[in-house]
Amino acid sequence: MDFSFVSGDPALDLAGTVGSRRSTPVDLLNTPSDLERWVASCEGLPDAVVTDPEGLASALSLREAIYRLALDRIAERPFTPDDLAVLNTTAAGPPPTVELGDEGVHVSGTLAQALAQVARGAIALLADPEAALKECGRPDCTRLYLDRSRGARRTWCGMDECGNRMKAAAYRARRRARAHPDSDAGQV
Numbered sequence: 001m002d003f004s005f006v007s008g009d010p011a012l013d014l015a016g017t018v019g020s021r022r023s024t025p026v027d028l029l030n031t032p033s034d035l036e037r038w039v040a041s042c043e044g045l046p047d048a049v050v051t052d053p054e055g056l057a058s059a060l061s062l063r064e065a066i067y068r069l070a071l072d073r074i075a076e077r078p079f080t081p082d083d084l085a086v087l088n089t090t091a092a093g094p095p096p097t098v099e100l101g102d103e104g105v106h107v108s109g110t111l112a113q114a115l116a117q118v119a120r121g122a123i124a125l126l127a128d129p130e131a132a133l134k135e136c137g138r139p140d141c142t143r144l145y146l147d148r149s150r151g152a153r154r155t156w157c158g159m160d161e162c163g164n165r166m167k168a169a170a171y172r173a174r175r176r177a178r179a180h181p182d183s184d185a186g187q188v
Contacts, residue, residue, distance in 0.1 A: 003028060003041050004161060008146030010042050011122035012133075014059070015067040021142035029063070032056045039114050046096050046109045055111045062090050062115055066122045070144045073126050074133050091119035 007013045017038060019026040029035050032051045039049045051059075065086035072079050093116030096109030109117075125131055125146065132147040137155040147154040 003038050004143075005042065006161070007144060008148060009121060009125050010044060010118050011066050011125060012070065012144050012146060013042060014038075014063045014118055015070060016143040016145075017063060018067075019142065020140050021067075023140055029056065029060060035059050035111070039111065044107060045114045045117060046107050049109070049111045049114055051111045058090070059111070059115055061086055062119060066118075067144065069122070069126055070133055071135075074135060074144070079126075087119050087122060090115050091123055092116070093119075095120070 003013070004016065005013045007016050017028040019028075029038060032053060032055060035051055035056050036049055039045050040047050065083040069079055069083050069087060072083075093112050094109075096107050096113040096117055099106045099108070125133070134145055134147050134154070136143045136145065141161070145154070
């Protein structure tokens with residue numbers, strides 16, 4: 001199982017590890033080893049952490065708090081106090097260790113340090129009034145993303161997963177409409 005990092009921010013990518021939340025949710029973080037692989041795959045986080053069921057539960061709690069807080073931000077609602085408490089408590093943890101070497105940057109630390117880094121990033125993102133947070137425009141997708149496009153006109157979380165599907169569906173609909181122009185005639 002591959003993880004998708006299209007949201008533009010590790011906190012939103014963590015929230016995106018559950019897909020299709022409104023219909024048939026698909027959770028990509030079911031075991032501690034899933035979480036270990038996600039952290040290792042996420043840019044800017046430690047390349048190797050070890051966790052257990054308790055660590056997984058902490059990550060899932062943070063994930064859901066970030067998701068709900070981002071939805072609150074998008075809808076311009078006040079933040080939920082319980083979610084703020086989860087986010088702020090997690091962010092108060094120590095940061096990972098960052099070292100520069102001839103091979104580049106190496107980030108190391110524990111799962112708690114990785115989650116603290118994600119939580120601090122979420123705080124910065126949610127506090128930024130200029131950040132264009134959006135939810136994917138594909139009806140079955142519930143991924144949140146940071147729109148950095150010119151004019152903030154991006155519609156989908158990513159082209160590979162959702163953009164191509166939506167464009168292909170629109171193309172098929174146009175072809176059907178041209179092939180059967182009278183199919184909608186007389187219908188209200």
